[in-house]
Amino acid sequence: MRVALVAEDYYPQLGGVPEHVHNLALQLNSWGHAATVISSHMGSYPDAAFVRRVGTSRVIYSNGGVSRITTGWGLRRQLEAVFGERRYDIVHVHGGLAPTFGLAAPIAAWRVGIPVVATFHSWFARSLACRVFRRPLQRILDRHAATIAVSEPVVDANSRYFRADWEIIPNGVDLEFFRPNGRAPTDALTEGPRLLFLGRIEPRNGLGTALAALPRILARYPNAVLTVAGDGPWRGYYERRARSLGASVRFVGQVFEERPEYYASADLYLCPTTIASFGVTLLEAMACGTPMIVSDNLGFRSVIDGGAEAVMVPKDDPVAWADTTLALIADPERRRAMGEAGLAKAARFAWPRIARRELAVYERVLGAPPSEPRYVGTGRTSAIVSPSC
Secondary structure (H helix, E strand, O other): OEEEEEEOOOOOOOOHHHHHHHHHHHHHHHOOOEEEEEEEEOOOOOOOOOEEEEEEEEEEEEOOEEEEEEEOOOHHHHHHHHHHHHOOOEEEEEOOOOOOHHHHHHHHHHHOOOOEEEEEOOOOOOOHHHHHOHHHHHHHHHOOOEEEEOOHHHHHHHHOOOOOOEEEOOOOEOOOOOOOOOOOOOHHHHOOOEEEEEOOOOHHHOHHHHHHHHHHHHHHOOOOEEEEEOOOOOHHHHHHHHHHHHHHEEEEEOOOOOHHHHHHOOOEEEEOOOOOOOOHHHHHHHHOOOOEEEEOOHHHHHHHOOOOOEEEEOOOOHHHHHHHHHHHHOOHHHHHHHHHHHHHHHHOOEHHHHHHHHHHHHHHHHOOOOOOOOOOOOOHHHHOOOOOO
């Protein structure tokens, strides 16, 4: 089967959508299918062999963070040419009805007779664009062969404006890449607590809450260290805020291949994100056996779902974050149990399981009999070139 995975967000930008699209391509290709990632140019970047770039990516600021749109002359015609040249069986658009690929790619695919599957990744409280353009967007959505959402909150958000037969297929995690490294829960008390923030540095990801909680933590554990792994246009602002905390805060910049080591070396992963549709970094931390403190938001609730692998606390409440962190540092046995619970849950989201569900959607759309995946050896390390970090 030949599959085009179209994504506005892709490497070198990190996030849930790039991880989903890249790992889905890796898994499909490892089973003998031909999956191509189609994204836009984001500067010089050493792509994997299965990546094709069309148009130019532009950064926009919305919803408390960074988003992207693609621009270019004749963008739809360029997509048409790519789809027709490669003779894809399915075009799978990641980003639903979002501009510009979410609108241009389906139309281009239909013009060359290819069915479209769309995955919706974003949660939002309200959308003026969806309200104003509801009718024309609904007509586009009605032509989709299948509509997927990564979580129930994403379905709820879009169902305020659109009708569709939603199927929920969550994000996945690469269990061969993300794994524990042997740090013991008691190390926090003997070597000093190691806290981790990992994500794009932007307001909606809540780094300010973690920084505001740190003085209260340091009063009890002066040798605690918060490592901030990530980058973004607000990095300078948060570095200035952290100056008074001295060596207790380390900004290490964007990380990629090193992510498992950062997760697994942390005693606690702090994820104070205020707006989330799912939470890919939660799965990554779980797969590394790292206990977590996470914000109480709809997307994270859908992943944690009452599980023992994390403690949920109110967003934007530094005192609650500090007190919860202090209680868990002092309780290595609870953190051990949280790590074990995380490993068990992560197994439910292993990429072979998630990709098999997506492949079943393609087969249903095409009227093809279910296939038995065969492995042809396209592993993560051989199929990706790491970005400079």
